Amino acid sequence: MDLYNCNCTLSCFHVYGCGDICNSDYDNVVETQLDSPMPWIGMYIAAASALCSVAMIVDAFSGFRSKKFWLPCKYFSLNAFSLTVLAVAMKLPVDFTSKTLGVNDKLARISSLVFMSTAMGNFMTSLGSMEDYDIVLNLAALGVLVITVAGNVCIHIAQMRVFLDVRNILAEEIGSTVVMLLLLVTLCSSALMVPTAKRYIESGYQELHKRVSNEEVEWGKFTIDELRVVVRRYWLMAEAGSPQFVVGRSSIGVALGSIAPLFRWFIAVQFKCSKLGHRSFKEEFKVETYWTQRLEDWRDSPLRLQIRHHKCRKVVHDAKRLLLNFCIAVQIVIVLASKLVLLISAPCVYGILLCFQCIKNLKSCDSSESRAGTELDFSHYVLLLESEPGLPKEILTNICSEADKLIQKGKKKQPKNIIKLLQRSVNFIGVREFDRGEIGSLHTQELPNCWSLPVVTLTSIAISLPNIENHKIKQLLLRAVSEGLSFVKLIEKTLYSNGELESLRNTADVVWVGVELYKKWHDKDLQVTSPKGITHKEMLQSLSSIAEKTVRDFINGRDDVVMQNPLNWPVKVIAANSMYRITQTILLAHKDDDQLTDEQLFELLSIMISDIIAACLTNLARVITLKCHRNAIKEREESIRQAALLLGESEEILEILQQREIPNLDPGKAANIEDWRACIEAST
Incomplete structure (x- = not known):
């Protein structure tokens, strides 16, 4: 049989190897x-x-x-x-x-x-x-x-x-x-x-x-x-004013076949139940201005089109107004229909809620922890739209309870090691003692201090001391100071958000990585086996000499204008300058004390570190309140969440600081270590 008489393509013949496939069979093959x-x-x-x-x-x-x-x-x-x-x-x-x-x-x-x-x-x-x-x-x-x-x-x-x-x-x-x-x-x-x-x-x-x-x-x-109340207030303001919550509780958004819209509808009806019977029929069907304001603004705004002919411009403007008036009418119909659905639904839901409330009242009262968040009246901190009823008590309680849960969650993560270190300090004298003015400067313009860099430098020195038991170093280094620095860095980042002293804070971060992970400073092993008979004074002098040489070599090799400002120096040079000044201060303070042992010096350095961290942590309350308020609406809820967790984590620290006699320092200057030093110096 002739292949071409079967009206089959060559490709079909090659693929299927059959020459008797007709057109209908070919269509079936293609479809298959x-x-x-x-x-x-x-x-x-x-x-x-x-x-x-x-x-x-x-x-x-x-x-x-x-x-x-x-x-x-x-x-x-x-x-x-x-x-x-x-x-x-x-x-x-x-x-x-x-x-x-x-x-x-x-x-x-x-x-x-x-x-x-x-x-x-x-x-x-x-x-x-x-x-x-x-x-x-x-x-x-x-x-x-x-x-x-x-x-x-x-x-x-x-x-x-x-x-x-x-x-x-x-x-x-x-x-x-x-x-x-x-x-x-x-x-x-x-x-x-x-x-x-x-x-x-x-x-x-x-x-x-x-x-x-x-x-x-x-x-x-x-x-x-007081801090708990501040957190709860801002948490309620952020949650109730959340744009998603505002949309979710409106009378709009009723859909079929979805669990999320169904529960949003229930929330909207629950809002309606809170004012059921307290408003007239006219008030119930009032269309609030925010539903149509945008359309009205568009309707009344001038034309952006440049039309020179007066009559044409008038016709276009009238057409625009007519179209937008129609859109406004449609919008009003949609809103009224939604209000009608809610009004019809509210009595049924009200009965269900009433039954649940009766059952709940028969059960035991809420725990004291749950009542703690709602014993005060927070209802006037709820952000509501025009003609919107107040938050139902159950929702208000849930929001406040969420803030309390966050605080409790943070409380479970309280840093025990830094708390122990802070308890060893009785005052803030170490803030003044770590750096003395008698020490000559290596540059015409001296570097200022931040909180974290002296803590890192002092910890490096404490680790380098000979004849110190390893478990004490671990407790100070890997636990207490690590926990303390996390709070210190947060305070510096929050209160110096404009970039002030950023190079110093960056130096502290870089140096701490080497100290914490490798026990090294400036590529020098801080725990290298010491020569027999070496003293802590010799170790301090060794660190001081390395630091001084680093700074002088850099200064002598640079004459450009940018590097005349020490804040522009490289990390290693800034770290070396801090090490030089602190080691020289310690040597000067104990130059005539030949009876000072390694253990005693280690204890003195630990207390000095504790004093500096404690002074810095007096700013925690301010950081918590600042985190509670954020102008950017997208960041607001997450920022307050962090504030609540921070309050829980630092609760015991704040209690310790409350027992201290804090210097009479202006609150605006409390975040600056140099202002602390000046205040302590003036009071002694």
């Missing part, structure tokens, strides 16, 4: 070949869907764990990555060629549309964490995806409507598509509210901050309880 990779494509789509699902589940779990039942978006939010993954998961609904004949095909197609609606519902609160420009771009991208999916579904329905196997899922497809489009409209409606609401909340936060800052604790005059 094209369908063969579908299982792998299906696995890819399933993986994308699973990734989105896991992210939504993690968000839900995190919300439940922290009792944030509005379930803020952290892992699955509206951004480029999540939209790209969603686009992959939507492969089936946008496929024109799918016949949708099998039961699994139909189920997959419908479930994809429902999954898209679920994802959109979960996106709701993430609008609060975006800037205005990001909201526009991400919503535009989501709109393109949703409209593409909806358009393809409509085309598929139109093309396949005559087939009986497809007609039985038309209602589900149409319903899912309508819900998806409604959710897009709802998201856009909420997005119009977000910028105005954020500005309103931010203004309220700044006003509350002014009020709270007037009541803040003073340096050297504070109690642990």
Whole structure:
């Protein structure tokens, strides 16, 4: 039989080795070949869907764990990555060629549309964490995806409507598509509210901050309880004023088929229950200005287009006003519909909440630890929108309890070793004694001091002393000083955020790495086997000579203008200058004391280190309060979280410092070691 009479291609002949394949057989072969990779494509789509699902589940779990039942978006939010993954998961609904004949095909197609609606519902609160420009771009991208999916579904329905196997899922497809489009409209409606609401909340936060800052604790005059109250106040202000919480508790964002929107709806209804029966019908259906303010601003703003013709400009302006008036009307309808849903839902939910409250009252009272966070009235620190009811007591309690839990979590990590070292110090004299003015300067302009560099230098000297038991060095070096430096560096970073003395702090960091990990300073092994009979004075003189030579060699070899300022010196030179001055100070202080043993000098250095760290840690209360307030709204919650943990970690340290007689120092100068030295010098 002639191959060409069978109308088969040469490629088909080569592949299948049969010359009697007709046209219909060829079509079947082609379709089979094209369908063969579908299982792998299906696995890819399933993986994308699973990734989105896991992210939504993690968000839900995190919300439940922290009792944030509005379930803020952290892992699955509206951004480029999540939209790209969603686009992959939507492969089936946008496929024109799918016949949708099998039961699994139909189920997959419908479930994809429902999954898209679920994802959109979960996106709701993430609008609060975006800037205005990001909201526009991400919503535009989501709109393109949703409209593409909806358009393809409509085309598929139109093309396949005559087939009986497809007609039985038309209602589900149409319903899912309508819900998806409604959710897009709802998201856009909420997005119009977000910028105005954020500005309103931010203004309220700044006003509350002014009020709270007037009541803040003073340096050297504070109690642990006062610091706890400060942390709780700011934590409540940050949580209640969180943009995601503001969006999550609005009357907008009700979606179907998703656990996150369902719980956000419940939170919104719970808010409504707190004022149920206290407002008139007119007040219940009042549309607050922040819902339409952005649209009204656009409507009333002048045209950006440069149209010279007066009548044309007037026509365009009138058309713009007409369009935006229509958008405002749609926005009002959406808001009123949402308010109606909440108003209808509130009595039912109120009954459920009342039953739960009765059951809860029958149980034992809350523990004293839980009551500690709510024994004071914090309700006036809650940031609310216009006409918004106050936080329900349960939510207020949960937020305050979260702050208490963070403090308790930090308390479990209290640094025991630095606490023991601080208890060995009775005053702050070591702040003055580590560096004396009688020591001649190696440069015309002397370097200032920071807190961490003298601590690192003194620790290096203490390790270099001969005849000291190894366990004492480990306790001082690897434990106590390491723990103390973590607090010292935090204080320096917080209070010197403008870069002041940055080179000194950087030097301390670099030197400490060598000392802590290798017990080396300036490439010199601090614990090298000492020659027989060497004394601590000889060891100190050796370190001093190395340091002096390093500084003088650098100064003599440089004459450029930049290096005339010691703050621009390299790390090794700055470290050497500190070592020279401190070793010379110790030698000068004990030059006539021949009876001083290595153990005694080690103890004196330990107390000096303790004095310096203790003086620095008197600034902890100020650091905690500063961390409680951050202007950047994105950083606010995390910063207060760090403040609460820091308060817990440093609670026992603060109690030790409260028992000390702190010098009469201006609070603004308490962060500077040179001001401490001057104050102590003046008082003796």
